[in-house]
Amino acid sequence: MNTPSSHFSEPIPRRGSLACVGMGMTLGSHLTPLAHSYIVQADVVFAALSDAVVEAWLRRMHGDVRSLQPYYREGKSRMRTYRQWVDLMLDEVRAGKRVCGVFYGHPGIFAWSPHKAIEKARDEGFEARMEPGISAEDCLYADLGIDPGRYGCQHFEASQLLFYERRLDPSAYLVLWQVGVVGDRSLARFATGPAYRQVLVDVLAQDYPLDHEIIVYRGATLPIQTPGVRRIRLRDLPGDPLTAVETVVLPPAVALKPNPAIQERLAAIDALEADAGR
Numbered sequence: 001m002n003t004p005s006s007h008f009s010e011p012i013p014r015r016g017s018l019a020c021v022g023m024g025m026t027l028g029s030h031l032t033p034l035a036h037s038y039i040v041q042a043d044v045v046f047a048a049l050s051d052a053v054v055e056a057w058l059r060r061m062h063g064d065v066r067s068l069q070p071y072y073r074e075g076k077s078r079m080r081t082y083r084q085w086v087d088l089m090l091d092e093v094r095a096g097k098r099v100c101g102v103f104y105g106h107p108g109i110f111a112w113s114p115h116k117a118i119e120k121a122r123d124e125g126f127e128a129r130m131e132p133g134i135s136a137e138d139c140l141y142a143d144l145g146i147d148p149g150r151y152g153c154q155h156f157e158a159s160q161l162l163f164y165e166r167r168l169d170p171s172a173y174l175v176l177w178q179v180g181v182v183g184d185r186s187l188a189r190f191a192t193g194p195a196y197r198q199v200l201v202d203v204l205a206q207d208y209p210l211d212h213e214i215i216v217y218r219g220a221t222l223p224i225q226t227p228g229v230r231r232i233r234l235r236d237l238p239g240d241p242l243t244a245v246e247t248v249v250l251p252p253a254v255a256l257k258p259n260p261a262i263q264e265r266l267a268a269i270d271a272l273e274a275d276a277g278r
């Protein structure tokens with residue numbers, strides 16, 4: 001039986017916890033106060049950032065920042081790397097540490113490990129949460145002057161458009177992520193070339209004219225940079241010097257098509273409600 005003195009002398013082991021936070025895209029300006037407080041209060045910080053300079057900035061906030069970047073390797077499946085990231089974070093949570101995973105942009109957008117790590121931590125009874133960040137998507141709306149509410153906006157991982165039969169709506173914006181590795185079935189390459197992008201163009205050409213103007217976009221990651229905006233024809237995408245940190249935007253190619261049947265139905269409801277109100 002515990003005596004009062006033995007009860008007070010035994011330290012209560014602290015439960016580990018996990019917070020996956022976003023660093024935003026641009027160094028120095030996108031980190032939210034809440035994400036910052038998770039970083040400084042953590043026992044250990046894991047980092048998957050876009051830029052060595054951004055990582056150096058994070059190291060000024062915390063003395064134990066462990067980079068996740070070295071786990072990437074050409075020829076090694078990214079899924080293996082992402083599972084390792086989850087294990088690294090979870091091992092420290094299980095050891096009773098307050099763990100903070102810092103990911104560039106938004107930690108939940110086109111990012112497998114933060115979602116998985118949070119799911120696993122919660123399944124094991126630990127406190128785990130995600131703190132949003134400013135993503136490439138947010139920067140794109142601002143830099144390109146796009147309001148996704150105007151015509152609607154579809155987002156796809158570029159390879160998914162090739163591996164699966166998807167339906168596109170060319171009256172809305174289309175945002176394609178990870179075009180730099182489009183068609184990579186191994187998940188182990190850092191880049192795919194023009195032949196793969198030509199397959200993407202052929203698939204897109206079912207819904208878009210080949211001379212449709214598309215945008216290759218790169219948001220600034222350093223405050224000294226300006227956003228990269230290249231307007232090219234869809235047919236020229238295979239030969240474009242596209243990098244892994246660019247996103248492709250297809251503006252609408254056709255006008256919104258009115259739906260008279262639904263509009264009539266709504267008009268009939270309007271009329272009924274107006275009658276009822278009289």
Ligand SMILES: C[S@@+](CC[C@H](N)C(=O)[O-])C[C@H]1O[C@@H](n2cnc3c(N)ncnc32)[C@H](O)[C@@H]1O
Nearest residue numbers: 105106109110135136177178218219245246247
């Ligand atoms: C693994 S996802 C990570 C996205 C990130 N979590 C976010 O919130 O923006 C990588 C993809 O994000 C996009 N991306 C990354 N950096 C970018 C940048 N500086 N500008 C535009 N798009 C970028 C590209 O489509 C790239 O293939």
